Amino acid sequence: MKNPWVVAFFSFSYPGFGHLMHHRYAAAFILILWxxxxxxxSNVNLGILYSLLGNFDKAKEVLDERWLMLYVSIYMFGIWDSYRTTIDLNKQYILADREDAPILPLKMGAWDMNYLDKRKPWVALVWSALFPGLGHLYLxxxxxxxxxxxxxVGICYFGHILHAIHLSMLGNFNQAKDILDMQxxxxxxxxxxxxxxxxxVSAVEHNKLFEKEMSLYLRNKYQNKNFKPPI
Known part of the structure; x- marks a missing residue:
């Protein structure tokens, strides 16, 4: 189960992220690259930067209206579609939960061997904080x-982010600001x-899924069908 508003918020902050939360990879990658x-x-990021600095004339100057009109429609679609998909998938989850649908504990494929087990959410958080992507690989x-x-890696390279962090650690803050590409x-x-x-959140939800699969397995394999529970 996911909160539709949370998914819509991440699609609002960056188109494609809401779809990535649902593992809809094709739609997510297309929206992110678009x-x-x-x-x-269209220089949207520069327009946002100058608007936050109060320089609205400069913001209007850097924006390219020819591309900006294309940006708006796809942006709104990403928010709407991620919200709608979340509601539909939540209904599927409720049906599967009521029917005690089987959960596959182990899957081997070309990409990886995946299996359900207990993961530590704080470990996933720390690896993601050190560098984006490592927490997901841990899961x-x-x-x-x-x-x-x-x-x-591409964003950091073109934005000179890691170089600016290095200069900031050396105390060269003015030089760090100069080399950053804010776009x-x-x-x-x-x-x-x-x-x-x-x-x-994925680590927490995987742990819940692990416990649900274990409960289903124990009920099917070891619980006497003639046993009458007290409630």
Missing amino acids: ETFINQM HNVISGFFIFLYT WTLYFPSIYLFVIYDSY
Whole structure:
């Protein structure tokens, strides 16, 4: 079960992230890459930056209206579709829970061998905080983790983020600000907050799924069918 408003919020902060929470990889990757392309062409991040600084004339100057009109429709669709999908999937979850639908504890595929076990949410959070994608790899979400990892590497490279962090640690704050490419850097906060939240919550929900599968297995294999529970 997921809160539709939370999923819609992450689609609002970055198109495609709401779909990534549902493991709808094709839709998520298309929306994320489209967001990167259209944002670069229309300079939306620079417009946001100058608006936050109160320089609205400069914000209007850097925005490219030809691309901006394309940005709005896809942006609104990502929010709406992630909200609608969450409601539909929640209904599917309720039906599956009532029917005691079987849960596959082990799956071997070309990407990875995945299995249900207990994971520590704080460990997933720490790895995601150190670098986006590592927490998802810890949870065996290989496709999400690998994509987020590569995508973050690209953002850090073009935004000169790691170089700026290095200069800041040396105390060269003015030089750190000068080398940052803010059009690329403003992608990073949304990515960073999303991966920390999603890895932690995914670990918690996987633990619940593990306990549910164990309960179902014990009831099917060991509980006497003639046993009458007191309630």
